[in-house]
Amino acid sequence: MFALSHKRMREIANFGTPMNLYEADDDAELRILMITGGWEVRRSFNQMGIQPGDHVRILRRAPFGGPLMIDNQGTRVAVGKQLAEQIHVEVVA
Amino acid sequence: MKVALVGQPNSGKSTLFNAAAGYRSLTSNFAGTTVEYTLGQARIGGEVVDLIDLPGLYSLTPTSPVEEVSRDYLLGGDWDVVINVVDASQLARSLELTLELLDLEAPLVVCLNMMDEAVRKGMTIDTPALSRALGVPVIEAIGTRGRGINETFAAARQAVERGGPGRAYVYAAEVEDIIDELSDAVEPHLPRRAVPAVASRLTSGRRAPTLAPAPVNAPACAGGGCTGCGAAPVAGTGSQAKPPAGVFPVATTAVIDDEPEVASPNGQVQITNRQSSMAIRQSAIPAFPPARFRALQWVQSDPRKLRTEEPTLAPAVERAQAAIAARTHAPADAAVSRARHAACLGLFEETARLARPRADWREQVDRLAMHPIWGYAVLALVFTGFFRLIFDVGKLGEDRILSLFDLVIAALTRHMDAHSALFAGVKGAVLGTAGAVAIVLPYLLPFLVGLAILEDIGYLSRVGYLMDALMHRLGLHGTATLPVLIGYGCSVPAVMGTRILSTRRDRFIGAFLAIMVPCSARMTVIFALVGFYLGAGWALGIYALNLLIVAVTGHILARMWPEVSPGMLMEVPAYRVPGPRVVVLKTWWRLREFVLVAFPMLVGGSVLLSLIDFYGWQHGINAALGPLMSLLGLPHTVGLTLIFGVLRKELSLLMLMQALGTTHVATVMTTAQILIFTLFVTFYVPCVATLASMKRELGWRLTLAASGALLGLAVVVSVAARGLLRVL
Numbered sequence: 001m002f003a004l005s006h007k008r009m010r011e012i013a014n015f016g017t018p019m020n021l022y023e024a025d026d027d028a029e030l031r032i033l034m035i036t037g038g039w040e041v042r043r044s045f046n047q048m049g050i051q052p053g054d055h056v057r058i059l060r061r062a063p064f065g066g067p068l069m070i071d072n073q074g075t076r077v078a079v080g081k082q083l084a085e086q087i088h089v090e091v092v093a
Numbered sequence: 094m095k096v097a098l099v100g101q102p103n104s105g106k107s108t109l110f111n112a113a114a115g116y117r118s119l120t121s122n123f124a125g126t127t128v129e130y131t132l133g134q135a136r137i138g139g140e141v142v143d144l145i146d147l148p149g150l151y152s153l154t155p156t157s158p159v160e161e162v163s164r165d166y167l168l169g170g171d172w173d174v175v176i177n178v179v180d181a182s183q184l185a186r187s188l189e190l191t192l193e194l195l196d197l198e199a200p201l202v203v204c205l206n207m208m209d210e211a212v213r214k215g216m217t218i219d220t221p222a223l224s225r226a227l228g229v230p231v232i233e234a235i236g237t238r239g240r241g242i243n244e245t246f247a248a249a250r251q252a253v254e255r256g257g258p259g260r261a262y263v264y265a266a267e268v269e270d271i272i273d274e275l276s277d278a279v280e281p282h283l284p285r286r287a288v289p290a291v292a293s294r295l296t297s298g299r300r301a302p303t304l305a306p307a308p309v310n311a312p313a314c315a316g317g318g319c320t321g322c323g324a325a326p327v328a329g330t331g332s333q334a335k336p337p338a339g340v341f342p343v344a345t346t347a348v349i350d351d352e353p354e355v356a357s358p359n360g361q362v363q364i365t366n367r368q369s370s371m372a373i374r375q376s377a378i379p380a381f382p383p384a385r386f387r388a389l390q391w392v393q394s395d396p397r398k399l400r401t402e403e404p405t406l407a408p409a410v411e412r413a414q415a416a417i418a419a420r421t422h423a424p425a426d427a428a429v430s431r432a433r434h435a436a437c438l439g440l441f442e443e444t445a446r447l448a449r450p451r452a453d454w455r456e457q458v459d460r461l462a463m464h465p466i467w468g469y470a471v472l473a474l475v476f477t478g479f480f481r482l483i484f485d486v487g488k489l490g491e492d493r494i495l496s497l498f499d500l501v502i503a504a505l506t507r508h509m510d511a512h513s514a515l516f517a518g519v520k521g522a523v524l525g526t527a528g529a530v531a532i533v534l535p536y537l538l539p540f541l542v543g544l545a546i547l548e549d550i551g552y553l554s555r556v557g558y559l560m561d562a563l564m565h566r567l568g569l570h571g572t573a574t575l576p577v578l579i580g581y582g583c584s585v586p587a588v589m590g591t592r593i594l595s596t597r598r599d600r601f602i603g604a605f606l607a608i609m610v611p612c613s614a615r616m617t618v619i620f621a622l623v624g625f626y627l628g629a630g631w632a633l634g635i636y637a638l639n640l641l642i643v644a645v646t647g648h649i650l651a652r653m654w655p656e657v658s659p660g661m662l663m664e665v666p667a668y669r670v671p672g673p674r675v676v677v678l679k680t681w682w683r684l685r686e687f688v689l690v691a692f693p694m695l696v697g698g699s700v701l702l703s704l705i706d707f708y709g710w711q712h713g714i715n716a717a718l719g720p721l722m723s724l725l726g727l728p729h730t731v732g733l734t735l736i737f738g739v740l741r742k743e744l745s746l747l748m749l750m751q752a753l754g755t756t757h758v759a760t761v762m763t764t765a766q767i768l769i770f771t772l773f774v775t776f777y778v779p780c781v782a783t784l785a786s787m788k789r790e791l792g793w794r795l796t797l798a799a800s801g802a803l804l805g806l807a808v809v810v811s812v813a814a815r816g817l818l819r820v821l
Contacts, residue, residue: 042424052427078663080571
């Protein structure tokens with residue numbers, strides 16, 4: 001009777017807490033809420049033109065915990081797992 | 094006129110440079126670094142122009158040593174005009190660097206390169222509108238087809254004559270107020286350097302900027318003798334004086350000097366904004382870079398570094414950072430970059446439209462080439478094909494070149510006394526040259542061409558993406574895949590390739606692993622000895638063992654020297670058709686670098702070895718190496734061959750046959766000895782050419798440490814193999 005998918009259960013558990021980019025689903029339009037991690041992390045994202053407020057999309061992910069390839073206004077950027085976890089996103093409705 | 098080409102990586106800057114300057118260019122290093130820039134000359138409309146191609150940089154707030162060097166060059170001011178090369182298809186992101194360059198308030202031209210790519214992406218750019226908004230000329234170009242290049246340089250020429258825009262782009266008010274206050278506060282502390290090119294143009298009356306309000310009040314112009322600056326006194330009173338008539342109309346909404354200018358009774362334009370009051374306070378030499386630029390840089394700088402680097406200004410900067418943080422609820426650097434980002438997106442929306450991109454074949458290629466399974470199959474295929482091609486081409490050339498040098502030696506023998514030290518030396522030099530040429534031409538040349546093509550197509554960044562997870566196990570990023578793979582070809586370019594890695598730690602581990610991988614010379618030894626006498630299975634076994642040891646070493650090194658860089662963040666450029674000109678030039682520069690580093694070592698070492706042979710010192714060397722040979726269980730006559738191996742790895746094979754007096758090695762050495770010898774040669778000290786390039790990239794200390802560690806490793810592996818073989 002509680003046939004909730006794993007994904008749905010995760011959504012319920014994380015309700016109200018932002019998810020990070022690595023956890024987000026592929027191909028969904030995402031809005032960046034916040035980038036955590038110190039000065040260097042912010043700088044490197046800034047250099048790639050990735051900032052809070054931007055809309056991004058995960059195009060594909062490399063296997064074995066490899067990087068994500070994301071699309072940010074036509075620019076494709078490979079983002080390693082550790083860095084992707086510093087980006088907090090929400091799904092754009 | 095000196096033109097600096099500045100652009101983000103992959104903006105096609107070098108294509109533009111090559112199209113303009115071509116083959117008559119020089120690569121040099123910035124003093125004390127391995128960061129390269131390229132100098133060239135171009136003839137533009139009858140005038141010879143100096144061009145400097147700076148390494149690509151994403152912003153003027155650097156995160157890597159390469160970017161730092163580029164920025165420092167720009168701030169040094171030894172140029173007349175900057176051409177900002179922009180990938181039009183990445184306009185929104187690229188504008189961030191453009192806005193920072195505008196802050197320099199110096200002559201600037203924006204070259205919208207790769208317009209074809211933008212069109213393919215469904216973009217339309219209103220170039221005149223962009224030019225108006227930025228206040229600098231914007232020229233469309235397609236570098237690969239040579240289109241728009243002359244126009245760009247013509248605009249640069251005009252920009253120099255007209256002077257800089259003299260104004261910066263204004264960001265959100267909440268940031269801008271504080272920046273204004275800070276730049277006023279830091280302004281008196283800035284050094285007044287008479288910077289040769291830019292600053293002198295900013296002050297000399299003849300070429301004073303016309304769009305800049307500041308120099309109108311500067312002493313040079315105030316005297317009334319000003320003729321060339323174009324800021325003709327505005328006649329009449331009462332009318333709202335427009336900014337001095339430049340060729341490029343000024344979009345006042347977006348620009349700092351939007352306050353009304355008041356014509357003074359004597360007809361001179363009086364400007365009431367902050368900039369002009371600054372100009373009055375300044376003496377004849379304005380600060381370069383301008384106070385506002387400095388203030389922005391400091392506000393964005395790492396708070397931890399600020400106190401040590403700028404102790405006098407730190408309190409003021411920290412107050413400004415705190416004020417910005419209080420207003421924007423974000424760290425100051427984030428607030429400023431967000432403001433700049435917002436300005437870029439605004440500019441982009443005003444001037445460009447993005448239709449739905451056409452789905453083209455490149456998306457299909459990526460679907461395969463970056464697929465979680467097929468991607469690796471493609472990778473394996475590409476690299477096997479690549480190395481096959483190199484060895485097939487190489488084999489063809491090597492034998493012919495070597496037989497050519499044999500003729501030279503034969504001729505020498507006829508004309509010289511074969512038993513003199515001079516003959517030994519000359520013979521050594523000829524053999525050394527032969528070796529160098531026989532490696533360089535047949536193997537390295539096709540290798541470098543292939544590498545430049547793979548790089549230009551954009552495949553190498555895909556390799557980085559695919560291999561990142563795996564390389565992390567070795568303590569490296571995906572970007573380090575390339576040098577390690579190149580190591581299978583030749584260690585020298587592999588070590589040079591580590592330059593693309595951002596930290597010294599990554600460069601060291603990358604180089605260390607790259608030289609452990611058996612290069613093509615060691616491959617010759619492995620296949621000619623183990624493959625030939627023991628079978629191909631054993632040879633492949635050595636490769637597998639090597640891979641295992643490389644992995645373990647990487648793991649240990651990563652533990653010893655923990656990672657600091659946060660992980661992969663890399664642009665994946667669209668596939669491009671490689672331009673033949675760029676490929677040829679890239680190959681030529683890398684080849685020349687190899688020749689400069691490796692040739693002297695190879696020839697010198699060869700001469701030395703001939704002399705050792707001539708004076709009969711090999712007995713001493715064999716005796717000295719005796720204990721090591723006993724430890725490894727090898728015949729003592731083999732000792733000298735290892736010394737030859739340091740010169741060139743495959744020489745150890747030839748010398749082994751000479752030392753043993755037979756080409757049938759199996760008749761004098763046991764299976765175990767052949768295996769141990771090969772293992773030892775695979776791992777011990779890198780060849781001299783590799784050592785020289787390592788010294789260049791890493792310095793002597795790390796080079797010697799790596800060599801010592803490798804020698805130790807070779808002994809351990811060989812002795813372990815000996816013990817194991819005895820048990821079996």
